Structure formats: C-alpha cells, structure tokens
Amino acid sequence: MAATFAVSELWDPAVRHDPHQFYDRVRETGRPVLQADPAGNRLWVVAGHADVLTGLRHPAIGHEVHRHCPVPQQPALDPQDEAARIEARQLISLDPPDHTRLRGLVSAGFTARAVARLEPWIHALADRLVANARRLGHVDGVADLADPVPVNVIAELVGVPEPDRPRFRAWSAAIVSASPDGRTATVEFAAYLDELAARRRADPADDLISELVALEDQAERLDRDELVALVQLLLIAGQETTVDLIVNGIRLLLTHPPQWQALREQPALAAAVVEETLRFRGPVEIVPPRFAFRDIEIGAERIPAYDRVGLSLWGANRDPAVFDRPHEFDIHRGDVRRHLAFGYGIHFCLGAHLARLESRIMFERIAQELPDLRLAVDPRDVDAFRLHRNELPLHV
Numbered sequence: 001m002a003a004t005f006a007v008s009e010l011w012d013p014a015v016r017h018d019p020h021q022f023y024d025r026v027r028e029t030g031r032p033v034l035q036a037d038p039a040g041n042r043l044w045v046v047a048g049h050a051d052v053l054t055g056l057r058h059p060a061i062g063h064e065v066h067r068h069c070p071v072p073q074q075p076a077l078d079p080q081d082e083a084a085r086i087e088a089r090q091l092i093s094l095d096p097p098d099h100t101r102l103r104g105l106v107s108a109g110f111t112a113r114a115v116a117r118l119e120p121w122i123h124a125l126a127d128r129l130v131a132n133a134r135r136l137g138h139v140d141g142v143a144d145l146a147d148p149v150p151v152n153v154i155a156e157l158v159g160v161p162e163p164d165r166p167r168f169r170a171w172s173a174a175i176v177s178a179s180p181d182g183r184t185a186t187v188e189f190a191a192y193l194d195e196l197a198a199r200r201r202a203d204p205a206d207d208l209i210s211e212l213v214a215l216e217d218q219a220e221r222l223d224r225d226e227l228v229a230l231v232q233l234l235l236i237a238g239q240e241t242t243v244d245l246i247v248n249g250i251r252l253l254l255t256h257p258p259q260w261q262a263l264r265e266q267p268a269l270a271a272a273v274v275e276e277t278l279r280f281r282g283p284v285e286i287v288p289p290r291f292a293f294r295d296i297e298i299g300a301e302r303i304p305a306y307d308r309v310g311l312s313l314w315g316a317n318r319d320p321a322v323f324d325r326p327h328e329f330d331i332h333r334g335d336v337r338r339h340l341a342f343g344y345g346i347h348f349c350l351g352a353h354l355a356r357l358e359s360r361i362m363f364e365r366i367a368q369e370l371p372d373l374r375l376a377v378d379p380r381d382v383d384a385f386r387l388h389r390n391e392l393p394l395h396v
C-alpha cells in the first residue's frame with residue numbers, strides 16, 4: 001500500500017518527537033520522498049540503507065551546485081563578510097578538487113595510528129572526570145562526563161594552550177547555534193587563530209596548527225581562510241557529536257540493565273557499545289543536504305536536477321534489510337559494522353577513529369570505576385532525541 005506524506009512532515013513536532021516511525025514509512029515506499037523545508041525548499045528524504053549508500057557515493061550529488069546550475073541557487077558571496085567567507089571554505093561543503101586538496105592536507109593526522117598516540121592522554125582525562133564524579137556522588141552526565149572530552153582532545157591535537165580552552169568551547173557552542181552570535185564567534189575565533197598561528201610560526205611545536213602554518217606559508221597549498229575554516233570545522237564537527245554519542249551510550253546502557261551488567265563484567269565490550277550506540281542512536285540524523293547536479297535516479301525515484309537530497313543516516317541504520325531487529329539496542333549483534341553513522345565515501349568522517357577512541361575509553365572507565373551508576377530521574381523524562389542540549393542527572 002502506498003503511504004502518503006504531507007510535504008513538510010519531516011519538521012512536524014510529532015515526527016521530531018519520534019523520527020523513526022517517519023523513516024520506517026519512507027523506507028517502506030522503496031523510494032525517496034519529497035518534503036518542503038520551512039523555507040519552502042524541495043528536499044528528497046532518502047531512508048533505505050542501499051539508497052542512502054547510493055546517494056553518499058553518487059558522482060552527480062554534491063554541494064557546489066553553482067558550478068553546475070545555470071541559475072544561481074545562493075546569493076553571491078560578499079568578500080567583506082568574513083564569517084560567510086570562512087563558512088564557504090569548509091571541507092564538509094566542498095566538492096573535488098578543493099575538497100580533495102584540503103582533506104589531503106590533514107588526513108594523515110586522523111588515521112587510527114595517528115590518533116592512537118593520544119590514547120594515554122585520553123585515559124588520563126577520563127580518569128580525572130571519573131574520579132571527580134566519584135567525589136561528587138551526583139553528576140550531570142552531559143556537563144561532568146561527556147562535554148569536557150572532545151573539546152580538550154581536539155584542543156590538544158590542534159595545539160590550543162590549556163588556559164584558552166574554555167573560550168574555545170564557548171566559540172564552538174556559539175558557532176553551532178547558527179544565531180547572529182555564531183557569526184561573531186566565527187570572527188573572534190578567526191582572530192584568535194591568527195594570533196596562535198603567529199606564535200607557532202615564530203616558535204613551532206609538535207601540533208596540527210604548526211603543521212598547517214607551514215603549509216599556509218607555501219601559499220598554493222592552503223590559504224588563511226581555509227586554515228581557519230579547517231580548524232573551526234574540526235572543533236565543531238567533533239564537539240556536539242561526540243558528546244551526544246557518550247551521553248546516549250550511558251543512557252542506553254543504564255536503561256538496558258543486562259547490557260550494562262555485561263559491560264561491567266567485561267569492559268572490553270566497550271567498543272561494541274560504541275558501535276551499537278552509533279547505529280541505534282547516532283549523533284547525525286541526516287548528513288548536510290546535497291544537490292543533484294543533473295537528473296538522477298535513487299531507488300525507484302527520479303530526482304530532478306538541482307533539487308536537494310537529504311540522506312538519512314537514522315533511516316539507513318534501522319533498515320531491516322540490513323539489521324536484524326533494527327529497533328532493538330543490542331551490544332551483542334554481529335551486523336553492527338554496516339552502520340553509516342559516520343557517513344561514507346569522500347566525506348566519511350575525518351574524526352571517526354578519534355571519536356571511537358574517546359567514547360570507548362569513557363565507556364570502559366565508567367564501567368570499571370562507576371559500577372553503581374544509575375539514572376537520577378525517571379527514564380521516561382529523558383528526551384532521547386534532544387539529550388545533548390539538556391542534562392542527564394546521574395547517581396554515582
């Protein structure tokens with residue numbers, strides 16, 4: 001039976017409350033479904049695992065639509081608008097060849113082997129957070145356990161000195177808020193990075209900013225706006241997402257007691273907890289929308305040129321064609337590795353190894369050091385879909 005969809009259902013508060021029933025219905029149609037966003041833009045929502053994969057690797061789907069479309073889809077960039085200029089240079093919204101060049105400059109710093117060097121440092125950070133929680137006896141899982149992890153790790157990697165990190169964290173929150181404060185924060189952040197870059201140019205250290213400064217000095221490889229955009233993206237792409245993963249992992253364990261028990265008995269299961277949390281409740285619902293550069297086909301649907309395409313990772317990760325009992329949280333499942341929580345293809349998450357390492361260490365440490373951890377509120381009062389903006393009160 002063909003399902004019918006209201007054109008803006010995706011943004012409906014009832015659907016926001018539980019998006020999975022919406023994605024289930026989209027998937028069951030076997031094709032993408034057209035939705036109009038609040039601004040009236042056409043967006044094709046894709047929810048089946050095979051279709052999402054097709055979209056993520058499609059050569060005629062991408063971001064820089066102005067290079068393909070005869071009619072401008074966005075207003076021309078004002079060169080005086082620094083925040084807009086930086087935003088336009090972000091890796092995540094570029095196509096080849098600029099995407100390939102910029103990603104190539106930083107990818108070596110994010111391989112499994114490169115990030116493994118940070119493991120002892122992350123262990124020490126996790127130990128401090130867990131010891132602090134033990135001392136307090138009652139904590140907020142968001143502010144006290146998860147939130148300090150990614151900002152400190154990325155600041156360590158980039159080379160932001162410790163006293164500057166609270167400012168670094170505040171900028172990241174302001175930038176993702178997409179408010180006028182975000183634009184101010186982008187400009188302040190850029191000024192701060194200029195200053196940090198000048199210090200490293202005079203006195204290089206073993207950190208990412210020193211490497212990038214060296215590349216910027218060979219002007220054809222990286223310009224100043226690109227440098228700022230890259231560091232800004234590392235900070236914001238890895239902050240809310242990793243916090244969300246750690247907090248949701250804790251919530252899911254504490255609301256599934258046999259699995260929490262299994263992890264306490266066998267902390268090596270922490271890696272499986274990471275993967276199943278990514279599959280079951282990954283931090284990214286839909287990857288940043290792309291455009292079709294020409295008429296294309298996905299599933300049984302023809303998507304007209306220049307329409308927007310919304311590839312739903314939440315939809316893909318609950319596809320019963322790939323995952324057995326997809327709506328069950330189960331850290332023992334064997335099929336989990338096919339999840340798409342980090343995307344796929346050329347934009348595959350640059351920080352995936354780092355995020356896996358940080359969250360695995362946190363789950364291990366929490367299971368070992370805080371065995372009596374439990375929710376301090378009724379689980380029904382925890383809004384699973386907006387958690388990282390709220391709190392997760394815990395008794396230790």
Ligand code: HEM
Pocket residue numbers: 091092093103150154233234235237238239241242245282283284287288341342343344346347348349350351352354355
């Ligand atoms: C890209 C998810 C953590 C840096 C992406 C994409 C996803 C994602 C789905 C692909 C977006 C697209 O295709 O448009 C996540 C999740 C994380 C996480 C679920 C945590 C659990 C991190 C961390 C960093 C990071 C810690 C930084 C160190 C990036 C960057 C990109 C990206 C730079 C853009 C890559 C490109 O365009 O080539 N991430 N991310 N992410 N992520 Fe992550």
